[in-house]
Amino acid sequence: IIKTQDEIEKMRIAGQLAATVLEMIGEYVKPGVSTGELDRICHDYIVNVQGAIPAPLNYNGFPKSVCTSVNHVVCHGIPSESKILKNGDIINIDVTVIKDGYHGDTSKMFFVGDVAPHAKRLCRITQECMYRGIEIVKPGVTLGDIGHVIQEHAERNNYSVVREYCGHGIGKIFHEEPQILHYGKPGQGLVIEEGMTFTIEPMINLGTRHTKLSKTDGWTVTTKDRRLSAQWEHTLAVTADGFEIMTIRSEESFG
Ligand SMILES: CCc1ccsc1-c1ccc(O)c(O)c1
Ligand SMILES: [Mn+2]
Ligand SMILES: [Mn+2]
Ligand SMILES: [Mn+2]
Numbered sequence: 001i002i003k004t005q006d007e008i009e010k011m012r013i014a015g016q017l018a019a020t021v022l023e024m025i026g027e028y029v030k031p032g033v034s035t036g037e038l039d040r041i042c043h044d045y046i047v048n049v050q051g052a053i054p055a056p057l058n059y060n061g062f063p064k065s066v067c068t069s070v071n072h073v074v075c076h077g078i079p080s081e082s083k084i085l086k087n088g089d090i091i092n093i094d095v096t097v098i099k100d101g102y103h104g105d106t107s108k109m110f111f112v113g114d115v116a117p118h119a120k121r122l123c124r125i126t127q128e129c130m131y132r133g134i135e136i137v138k139p140g141v142t143l144g145d146i147g148h149v150i151q152e153h154a155e156r157n158n159y160s161v162v163r164e165y166c167g168h169g170i171g172k173i174f175h176e177e178p179q180i181l182h183y184g185k186p187g188q189g190l191v192i193e194e195g196m197t198f199t200i201e202p203m204i205n206l207g208t209r210h211t212k213l214s215k216t217d218g219w220t221v222t223t224k225d226r227r228l229s230a231q232w233e234h235t236l237a238v239t240a241d242g243f244e245i246m247t248i249r250s251e252e253s254f255g
Contacts, residue, residue: 015246147184
C-alpha cells in the first residue's frame with residue numbers, strides 16, 4: 001500500500017537503525033562465536049542502545065530477535081548457544097527493527113574466517129541479484145520485471161532461485177501486500193507505484209532450488225540437497241523517478 005512522505009521518513013529511520021545493527025555485529029562474526037551470542041548482542045543493542053523493538057521476537061512464536069542462517073540454511077535459522085561458527089562458514093544475519101511503529105528489514109552475508117571461493121562467489125552473485133532487482137525499481141515497472149532480472153542473473157550463473165519465500169510489502173506491519181517474487185516474466189504482475197515500500201530479499205542456491213522446513217523446530221529452512229544458500233535483503237521505497245534504499249549501509253556505494 002502507498003505510504004505518505006511522513007511515513008517514509010519514519011521508515012528511513014527504522015531502516016537506518018536496522019542497517020546499523022548489521023554494521024555493529026560484523027566484528028563479532030568469528031570462528032568460535034555461537035549464533036545465540038550474536039543474537040544476544042543484536043537484541044541488547046536494538047533494545048538498550050537504539051530504543052527499538054526486534055520484530056522477529058515472538059513473531060508467530062519465533063523465539064529469538066534475529067535470524068541466523070548458516071551455510072545450507074536458506075532462511076529463518078534460529079540463533080542457538082549450541083551453534084558455534086567455524087572457519088569457512090557463511091552466515092546470513094537478518095535484522096528487522098520496529099521504531100515509532102515502522103519496520104526496517106535487512107540482511108547480509110558474513111564470511112567466517114577464510115571462505116572457499118565457490119562460497120564467496122555465491123554470496124557475490126546473490127548480492128548482485130538483489131541490486132539488479134533494486135536498480136530497475138521505478139513507477140510503472142511490474143513485479144514480474146523485478147523477479148525476471150533476479151532469476152535471469154542467478155540462473156545465468158548456474159544457480160537456482162528459492163520459490164517458497166519472497167519479499168514483501170512493509171510498513172507498520174512486518175509483512176503486507178504485495179508479495180515480491182524473486183522469479184518471474186517481464187511485464188507480468190502488479191505495476192509498482194510511487195510511495196510503495198517493500199523488501200527485495202532473494203535466496204539463491206548453489207544446487208537445486210528445493211527446500212525443506214524443519215520438522216523439529218518448525219522454522220529452519222534448509223536446501224533439500226544440503227548445498228549452500230545465500231540471501232541479501234534491503235527495504236526500499238518507490239520514489240517519483242526511481243527508488244530509495246531505506247536500509248543502505250555506509251559500506252555500500254550505490255548509483
Ligand atoms: C523470524 C521472522 C520470521 C518468522 C516467520 S517469517 C520471518 C521472516 C524472517 C526474515 C524476513 O526478512 C522476513 O521478511 C520474515
Ligand atoms: Mn529480513
Ligand atoms: Mn523480509
Ligand atoms: Mn545460507
